[in-house]
Amino acid sequence: MSTSNVELPAWIEVILIPVLNICLALFFAGLIIFAIGESPLEAVGIMLNGAFGYDEGVGYTLYYTTNFIFTGLAVAIAFHARLFNIGGEGQAYIGGLGVGLAFLLLDGYLPTVLLLPIGIIAAALFGAAWAFIPAWLQAYRGSHIVITTIMFNFIASAVMVYLLVNVLIKPGSMSPETREFSQSSWMPFMHEMLAVVGIDVTRTPLNLSFILALVCCLLVWIYIWKTRWGYALRTAGQSEAAAVYAGIKPKRIIIITMCISGALAGMVAVNEVMGVHHRVILNFTAGYGFTGIAVALMGRNHPVGIILASLLFGVLYQGGAELAFEMPKITREMVVAIQGLIILFSGALALMLRPAMVKIWLAIMPARAVAQHG
Amino acid sequence: MKLTTRLLRTGLAATASLVLAATATAADIEPAVVFDMGGKFDKSFNQGVYDGAERFKNETGLKYREFEVTNEAQREQALRRMAQRGADPVLGIGFAQAPALEKVAKEFPDVRFAIIDMVVDLPNVRSIVFKEHEGSFLVGALAALASESGKVGFVGGMDIPLIRRFACGYEQGAKHVNPDADVIQNMTGTTPAAWNDPGRGGELTKSQFERGVDVVYAAAGGTGVGVYQAAKDAGKLAIGVDSNQNYLHPGTMLTSMLKRVDVAAYNVFMDAKNDEFTAGIQVLGLAEEGVGWAIDEHNESMITGEMKAKVDELSEMIKSGDLTVHDYTSDNTCKVAG
Numbered sequence: 001m002s003t004s005n006v007e008l009p010a011w012i013e014v015i016l017i018p019v020l021n022i023c024l025a026l027f028f029a030g031l032i033i034f035a036i037g038e039s040p041l042e043a044v045g046i047m048l049n050g051a052f053g054y055d056e057g058v059g060y061t062l063y064y065t066t067n068f069i070f071t072g073l074a075v076a077i078a079f080h081a082r083l084f085n086i087g088g089e090g091q092a093y094i095g096g097l098g099v100g101l102a103f104l105l106l107d108g109y110l111p112t113v114l115l116l117p118i119g120i121i122a123a124a125l126f127g128a129a130w131a132f133i134p135a136w137l138q139a140y141r142g143s144h145i146v147i148t149t150i151m152f153n154f155i156a157s158a159v160m161v162y163l164l165v166n167v168l169i170k171p172g173s174m175s176p177e178t179r180e181f182s183q184s185s186w187m188p189f190m191h192e193m194l195a196v197v198g199i200d201v202t203r204t205p206l207n208l209s210f211i212l213a214l215v216c217c218l219l220v221w222i223y224i225w226k227t228r229w230g231y232a233l234r235t236a237g238q239s240e241a242a243a244v245y246a247g248i249k250p251k252r253i254i255i256i257t258m259c260i261s262g263a264l265a266g267m268v269a270v271n272e273v274m275g276v277h278h279r280v281i282l283n284f285t286a287g288y289g290f291t292g293i294a295v296a297l298m299g300r301n302h303p304v305g306i307i308l309a310s311l312l313f314g315v316l317y318q319g320g321a322e323l324a325f326e327m328p329k330i331t332r333e334m335v336v337a338i339q340g341l342i343i344l345f346s347g348a349l350a351l352m353l354r355p356a357m358v359k360i361w362l363a364i365m366p367a368r369a370v371a372q373h374g
Numbered sequence: 375m376k377l378t379t380r381l382l383r384t385g386l387a388a389t390a391s392l393v394l395a396a397t398a399t400a401a402d403i404e405p406a407v408v409f410d411m412g413g414k415f416d417k418s419f420n421q422g423v424y425d426g427a428e429r430f431k432n433e434t435g436l437k438y439r440e441f442e443v444t445n446e447a448q449r450e451q452a453l454r455r456m457a458q459r460g461a462d463p464v465l466g467i468g469f470a471q472a473p474a475l476e477k478v479a480k481e482f483p484d485v486r487f488a489i490i491d492m493v494v495d496l497p498n499v500r501s502i503v504f505k506e507h508e509g510s511f512l513v514g515a516l517a518a519l520a521s522e523s524g525k526v527g528f529v530g531g532m533d534i535p536l537i538r539r540f541a542c543g544y545e546q547g548a549k550h551v552n553p554d555a556d557v558i559q560n561m562t563g564t565t566p567a568a569w570n571d572p573g574r575g576g577e578l579t580k581s582q583f584e585r586g587v588d589v590v591y592a593a594a595g596g597t598g599v600g601v602y603q604a605a606k607d608a609g610k611l612a613i614g615v616d617s618n619q620n621y622l623h624p625g626t627m628l629t630s631m632l633k634r635v636d637v638a639a640y641n642v643f644m645d646a647k648n649d650e651f652t653a654g655i656q657v658l659g660l661a662e663e664g665v666g667w668a669i670d671e672h673n674e675s676m677i678t679g680e681m682k683a684k685v686d687e688l689s690e691m692i693k694s695g696d697l698t699v700h701d702y703t704s705d706n707t708c709k710v711a712g
Contacts, residue, residue, distance in 0.1 A: 060447070060451060063447065064447075154565075157564060157565045158564045158565075161532075161533060161534075161564035161565065162564065165533055165534060165535065169535070169706070171706065173535075175469045175470055175472070175492075175534070175535075176534050176535065205447050205450075272446075276446075276447060277446065277473075281446065281470075282534075282566075283446070283565070283566060284446055286444075286445040286446060287445075317445075321444070321448055321451065321452075324441065324442070325441055325452070325455060328440070331442070332413070332442045332444050335444075336444075
């Protein structure tokens with residue numbers, strides 16, 4: 001009997017199965033830790049304590065979360081139009097170029113109230129522009145978006161290295177990076193803002209971008225589910241023929257959706273370049289664009305799910321760093337393996353437990369299930 | 375059952391270390407090192423530091439804390455955590471850690487910091503930089519002396535100013551002994567993957583050989599392994615970098631350009647232990663023996679007396695200041711005299 005068409009209550013689909021997946025992943029990760037002679041329970045304790053146990057840990061966790069929300073949203077919105085945007089990494093990188101160019105030109109002349117929105121818009125515009133080209137190629141030339149967006153990551157990387165090494169580099173500097181922007185263009189840090197209202201927390205990279213990320217979640221939710229454009233987007237994603245019949249132009253949908261997706265990915269630069277580094281540096285994207293794919297998968301392409309999945313990845317990143325710090329036997333490669341297991345179980349094997357769940361559910365609730373079948 | 379024994383053992387170990395800590399003398403320090411993205415086993419730069427730290431551990435019996443960063447934000451975090459945990463001195467590896475180290479060093483003025491490959495100008499920071507162009511100049515001269523075709527090659531890792539500094543010194547050295555020398559340069563790539571791409575390194579080397587090169591110098595981290603292998607396969611000569619890599623392929627490895635990060639790291643820890651730690655800038659060139667070229671049992675048969683005499687002469691001229699090697703990063707251009 002096929003189980004895929006049996007409906008399960010929402011709390012099983014959305015809460016129970018993901019939690020069980022994470023538990024399974026943690027179990028296997030625990031086996032690895034046990035095999036090298038450390039206590040798995042202690043390791044989990046260190047990870048959670050490192051992520052939530054003190055204010056600095058929380059700050060770093062939420063700082064990573066911010067990046068994942070942006071890239072996760074970018075992948076998710078494209079996915080609703082059945083476009084697989086693997087180019088978040090490159091779009092974020094080029095978004096950083098947008099911020100950099102805007103601030104290198106303007107940061108001495110304008111006040112903060114103007115610079116912050118300009119930086120955000122520049123990041124979004126450049127990210128969108130970088131996504132526009134693959135989108136156009138997909139819509140009008142039939143080049144597959146997966147291939148082109150992957151390739152554009154490499155092009156972005158090469159462009160940025162060229163510009164940072166040859167053009168934008170601060171003269172006399174050893175490292176390929178721009179000069180530091182003037183302080184008026186910095187995204188306010190959370191610890192600074194909390195200090196204003198009298199709450200004293202340790203300094204962390206967490207900044208106002210986190211709030212921006214949450215706002216983006218709300219906007220994406222409204223866009224996809226509460227507007228005509230979102231309706232057109234979902235229709236084109238579900239069935240192109242139906243969309244055409246309904247008077248929706250799929251080519252336009254591809255272009256618009258990819259531009260929004262690229263803009264969201266470009267926002268990573270707001271967090272990293274405007275918020276933390278205050279200059280354009282090499283590889284500030286650090287793989288967040290790729291992790292965004294896993295975040296969107298785990299979050300079931302829904303903003304709420306993406307926030308939760310991003311938080312989980314934030315915990316993994318920050319807690320993982322703490323683990324490598326506290327347990328010298330656990331190397332950073334092992335931390336990546338543990339993260340990989342969690343992605344494997346909650347992303348790739350997300351539906352592994354579902355058939356079993358359906359059977360259990362049918363056994364417990366035969367009458368209701370039969371009613372649904374009919 | 376097993377878990378209980380393990381917990382018991384952990385408990386015992388903790389008690390033992392407490393007892394040890396109680397008997398420790400005031401001269402004992404808790405040094406820490408924060409490795410950069412390459413990781414401590416990169417067979418090159420970070421590993422040199424690791425070797426130096428291990429030597430310190432073996433000689434003194436003192437343990438050190440360590441961390442390998444995996445993204446940009448972790449640098450500051452790791453340095454701060456080390457300082458919070460009472461580590462002293464804290465050693466940061468690589469130019470990329472400079473902004474983070476500067477911030478953290480300001481927050482902990484009583485903790486001693488050190489950084490390799492970059493200058494952080496603070497009263498509690500020792501900055502150690504190397505004149506890679508001087509060492510590269512010497513191996514460039516050696517390459518031109520050993521070359522029969524008059525064409526020598528350079529394979530860099532990622533295309534950044536630091537590596538151009540190597541390339542520029544090398545070119546100056548080659549052209550100093552042979553003004554007609556052709557120096558063919560290739561960079562492996564534009565992303566950090568270029569530090570660990572032996573396959574591409576080998577291909578670049580082969581294409582240089584096809585263009586007539588017969589000595590190749592690699593400044594490319596793990597990519598160098600492919601360069602040396604290609605040289606061995608083609609029966610040409612290769613020059614190693616950072617650590618002494620002469621042992622890799624005796625008969626192929628003409629020499630290695632040494633950059634003594636191991637000594638620098640060891641000295642930071644040792645000076646702190648002996649209360650001789652000094653802040654400020656240390657510029658380690660040929661004169662300070664921070665850079666140099668390697669001659670040992672693996673390559674002495676390949677270096678003729680003439681070659682050695684010439685390179686030693688150049689080395690003395692650089693040390694005394696009669697000959698200056700242009701530093702690419704001083705003005706981001708490569709001026710080759712002569």
